[in-house]
Amino acid sequence: MKRRTMTIAVVSAIGVLLISIQLFAHHGTGASYFMDKKVTVKGTVTEFRMKNPHCQLYFDAKDENGNIVHWSAEISSVFHLAKAGWKSNSIKPGDEVTVVLSPSKAGTPTGVMWTVTLPDGRVMERDDGREENPGFGGGPR
Numbered sequence: 001m002k003r004r005t006m007t008i009a010v011v012s013a014i015g016v017l018l019i020s021i022q023l024f025a026h027h028g029t030g031a032s033y034f035m036d037k038k039v040t041v042k043g044t045v046t047e048f049r050m051k052n053p054h055c056q057l058y059f060d061a062k063d064e065n066g067n068i069v070h071w072s073a074e075i076s077s078v079f080h081l082a083k084a085g086w087k088s089n090s091i092k093p094g095d096e097v098t099v100v101l102s103p104s105k106a107g108t109p110t111g112v113m114w115t116v117t118l119p120d121g122r123v124m125e126r127d128d129g130r131e132e133n134p135g136f137g138g139g140p141r
Helices: 002-026 078-083
Strands: 039-049 056-062 068-074 096-103 110-117 123-125
Touching: 039 068, 056 096, 068 096
Parallel strands: 068 110
Antiparallel strands: 039 056, 039 096, 056 068, 096 110, 110 123
């Protein structure tokens, strides 16, 4: 009986450890992006995905030589965006947008989006409606 209890405790501890490692790895935003830097990119939306775990905005922008660069921006979860009034058709392919994002540390054209300015001038924030994480964009501004 003592051996069985010990085996269950060890297996449970290993399970908890494996789950916590996956959760930590999933939330490695600071490891992948320069969260202390913000760049502004103007472009044309190619796709907006309002799906979990993170919504995505894909858009094309021209670089300094006039070449098209395909950008992607990670946004919050569907829950947070829907709570703030975002809908799957809030941003449409062809929309001319201005995106403020924290760029990738790998130098790729991707980042964590902070705001997107829509063609009608509305500014949508990545975590409108989020109540936790003050200082990361949520909470009091």
